[in-house]
Amino acid sequence: MALGLSACATNSDQTRPPRNPTAARFGGLNKPMSLRSTGSFFVGGRKATFTTLEAGLYRGGPVSVDQMYVEYLIPEAVTGPSIVMIHGATLTGKTYETTPDGRMGWYEYFARQGFPSYVVDQVGRGRSGFDQAGFNNVRGKIAPPESQRNFRRIADDLAWVRFRFGPAAGVSFPDSQFPAEAAAPLAMQSVPDIQPDPASDRANYTALADLAGRLQDSILIGHSQSGRFPFEVALLHPGGIKGVVAIEPGGCNSDGYSAGQISALAKVPILVVFGDHLDAPQSVGPNWLPFFKDCQAFVARVNAAGGKATLLHTPDMGIRGNSHMIMQDRNNLEIADLLISWVYRSVLKR
Amino acid sequence: MALGLSACATNSDQTRPPRNPTAARFGGLNKPMSLRSTGSFFVGGRKATFTTLEAGLYRGGPVSVDQMYVEYLIPEAVTGPSIVMIHGATLTGKTYETTPDGRMGWYEYFARQGFPSYVVDQVGRGRSGFDQAGFNNVRGKIAPPESQRNFRRIADDLAWVRFRFGPAAGVSFPDSQFPAEAAAPLAMQSVPDIQPDPASDRANYTALADLAGRLQDSILIGHSQSGRFPFEVALLHPGGIKGVVAIEPGGCNSDGYSAGQISALAKVPILVVFGDHLDAPQSVGPNWLPFFKDCQAFVARVNAAGGKATLLHTPDMGIRGNSHMIMQDRNNLEIADLLISWVYRSVLKR
Numbered sequence: 001m002a003l004g005l006s007a008c009a010t011n012s013d014q015t016r017p018p019r020n021p022t023a024a025r026f027g028g029l030n031k032p033m034s035l036r037s038t039g040s041f042f043v044g045g046r047k048a049t050f051t052t053l054e055a056g057l058y059r060g061g062p063v064s065v066d067q068m069y070v071e072y073l074i075p076e077a078v079t080g081p082s083i084v085m086i087h088g089a090t091l092t093g094k095t096y097e098t099t100p101d102g103r104m105g106w107y108e109y110f111a112r113q114g115f116p117s118y119v120v121d122q123v124g125r126g127r128s129g130f131d132q133a134g135f136n137n138v139r140g141k142i143a144p145p146e147s148q149r150n151f152r153r154i155a156d157d158l159a160w161v162r163f164r165f166g167p168a169a170g171v172s173f174p175d176s177q178f179p180a181e182a183a184a185p186l187a188m189q190s191v192p193d194i195q196p197d198p199a200s201d202r203a204n205y206t207a208l209a210d211l212a213g214r215l216q217d218s219i220l221i222g223h224s225q226s227g228r229f230p231f232e233v234a235l236l237h238p239g240g241i242k243g244v245v246a247i248e249p250g251g252c253n254s255d256g257y258s259a260g261q262i263s264a265l266a267k268v269p270i271l272v273v274f275g276d277h278l279d280a281p282q283s284v285g286p287n288w289l290p291f292f293k294d295c296q297a298f299v300a301r302v303n304a305a306g307g308k309a310t311l312l313h314t315p316d317m318g319i320r321g322n323s324h325m326i327m328q329d330r331n332n333l334e335i336a337d338l339l340i341s342w343v344y345r346s347v348l349k350r
Numbered sequence: 351m352a353l354g355l356s357a358c359a360t361n362s363d364q365t366r367p368p369r370n371p372t373a374a375r376f377g378g379l380n381k382p383m384s385l386r387s388t389g390s391f392f393v394g395g396r397k398a399t400f401t402t403l404e405a406g407l408y409r410g411g412p413v414s415v416d417q418m419y420v421e422y423l424i425p426e427a428v429t430g431p432s433i434v435m436i437h438g439a440t441l442t443g444k445t446y447e448t449t450p451d452g453r454m455g456w457y458e459y460f461a462r463q464g465f466p467s468y469v470v471d472q473v474g475r476g477r478s479g480f481d482q483a484g485f486n487n488v489r490g491k492i493a494p495p496e497s498q499r500n501f502r503r504i505a506d507d508l509a510w511v512r513f514r515f516g517p518a519a520g521v522s523f524p525d526s527q528f529p530a531e532a533a534a535p536l537a538m539q540s541v542p543d544i545q546p547d548p549a550s551d552r553a554n555y556t557a558l559a560d561l562a563g564r565l566q567d568s569i570l571i572g573h574s575q576s577g578r579f580p581f582e583v584a585l586l587h588p589g590g591i592k593g594v595v596a597i598e599p600g601g602c603n604s605d606g607y608s609a610g611q612i613s614a615l616a617k618v619p620i621l622v623v624f625g626d627h628l629d630a631p632q633s634v635g636p637n638w639l640p641f642f643k644d645c646q647a648f649v650a651r652v653n654a655a656g657g658k659a660t661l662l663h664t665p666d667m668g669i670r671g672n673s674h675m676i677m678q679d680r681n682n683l684e685i686a687d688l689l690i691s692w693v694y695r696s697v698l699k700r
Binding site: 035036037039040097129138151155157187188189 | 382383384385386387388389390391392395399400410411412413414417419421423426442443444447448452454455458471476477478479480482485486488489490491495496498499500501503504505506507508519534535537538539540541542
């Protein structure tokens with residue numbers, strides 16, 4: 001049943017769909033798209049008050065914090081469950097919209113393929129905003145500078161290597177699927193990212209559980225820093241979650257989950273996706289191979305508990321050169337088709 | 351030629367279109383919407399490097415700052431110029447999407463009426479992000495706390511009164527058009543807003559001029575804190591800007607513009623819109639009447655210079671109860687129709 005299953009992850013037949021980059025481009029991507037609706041709303045959140053009284057606007061009353069912005073495209077003809085996409089570190093939901101070089105992203109593509117398509121901004125970033133109290137308290141000298149949380153950002157040259165566009169900044173792997181000319185517009189997608197901690201992670205899980213509770217059937221997709229978010233949300237709120245997908249997570253916490261948690265995760269179809277060049281030496285920090293191996297161990301552990309977890313390592317399917325930003329790579333819609341194929345095989349036909 | 355012209359603003363015939371809240375709901379709003387495309391991109395921006403080296407992600411290279419996120423809906427059949435919408439203080443582009451009580455916003459409505467529809471996040475907020483250097487420098491103790499910029503936010507109870515939903519928090523004007531039940535979801539649209547200064551304003555004008563340069567014909571709409579942005583962009587980059595609209599600006603700078611600037615603004619059709627209850631006494635600060643009067647003076651000055659400026663004060667048209675969040679009021683599409691009517695009368699037929 002598994003699709004593009006890594007040799008190390010069992011629970012598989014070895015059937016592969018024929019590889020044809022355009023075979024699955026159903027519906028004509030240059031044709032107009034007919035939508036039942038498009039829009040946005042918020043989930044999660046709580047009320048807070050601030051200690052410092054800022055000039056002009058605030059005045060001491062309650063404000064909303066920890067809410068999560070959600071945008072959606074609902075196709076005229078719905079033929080599958082809702083797809084919820086969560087972005088990674090220093091990024092926003094823009095990750096899944098138009099690619100940096102102007103091609104169609106997964107947000108639109110899933111809608112064109114009949115899936116209600118949802119993209120969120122993580123709590124703390126983008127249109128979800130954050131709780132500014134800790135910053136203004138330092139400015140107002142009622143809290144020490146070191147109490148202020150760090151805003152992370154990824155530099156362009158570091159992103160090039162960490163996201164595996166090539167072995168050194170400005171140099172592409174010969175088979176790279178990432179459009180090198182799009183590195184500059186990708187850099188514009190980066191926003192300040194408050195260093196995560198357990199509380200901020202929990203705020204995201206709670207908001208996503210709220211969202212999953214509102215959608216009847218949903219499949220959650222996390223990426224990189226949020227790669228494991230779908231696992232955590234499924235543990236918190238299993239109802240209505242029909243499948244979870246981790247795209248290039250920073251590991252799968254294979255040793256960290258209890259037997260009970262693994263048992264719970266074994267009830268949900270799981271897909272983990274990794275691209276190419278995982279073992280390229282990196283001057284900028286650890287390479288991706290340990291994360292991949294941890295996810296192999298996780299998939300094996302879930303399947304040993306009776307689960308249905310699949311590790312999709314794209315080079316095993318003969319698809320070479322995919323980067324960490326696989327949803328923006330040149331073959332991004334081919335990869336989306338693999339996810340859709342997994343939905344039909346492992347989620348809808350279970 | 352003017353539409354709903356205030357008695358104080360001349361250059362008018364007194365013809366009013368018949369008032370019928372549903373007359374102009376062309377196209378059937380519950381029908382599917384056919385889009386040529388939807389997506390997003392960035393404009394403006396510059397490169398910066400940070401002094402502090404944050405743990406984990408940054409590493410000292412260049413990053414993008416001051417870029418502006420733009421999202422768009424392009425209808426299958428385009429029948430008018432592009433409409434660009436800019437949000438106000440403590441808010442993001444979400445302002446123009448689905449209303450807080452779940453109705454259609456201007457972003458979708460303009461697209462359904464045949465206009466390519468663009469919504470931005472101001473530089474410094476939402477998916478546009480900001481330059482975090484000043485914050486991390488304070489955290490790293492290489493800059494003093496008071497050098498850190500203030501994050502503004504508006505408290506729920508203050509917003510209620512300042513946005514003229516009613517005379518006191520939780521109390522609606524009897525004729526209020528703002529859906530009182532939507533005050534809580536509106537509060538979730540608020541994000542931390544770095545106190546503006548001339549540099550941050552300039553970054554927004556530059557990015558918007560970049561956008562106007564890319565669009566062939568565009569009409570820029572500002573709101574509240576960004577109400578005058580379209581004037582500034584038209585002065586910076588007149589090419590391609592076919593009209594500018596200020597929705598409830600914090601005044602119109604009637605004394606501040608030079609004769610040369612007024613002359614330049616007289617070349618562009620201008621619409622200024624204000625809702626109801628401008629003179630309601632406010633315990634929370636100055637009421638809106640001085641801003642309205644300043645805009646009356648501005649409109650008169652532009653028209654005296656041969657311009658075509660219109661002040662649309664909705665009560666003068668017999669439309670009562672509109673709030674500061676007029677694009678979210680119950681009659682928001684009726685107001686949008688007035689804007690569209692102005693486009694046809696004053697922009698396309700000039």
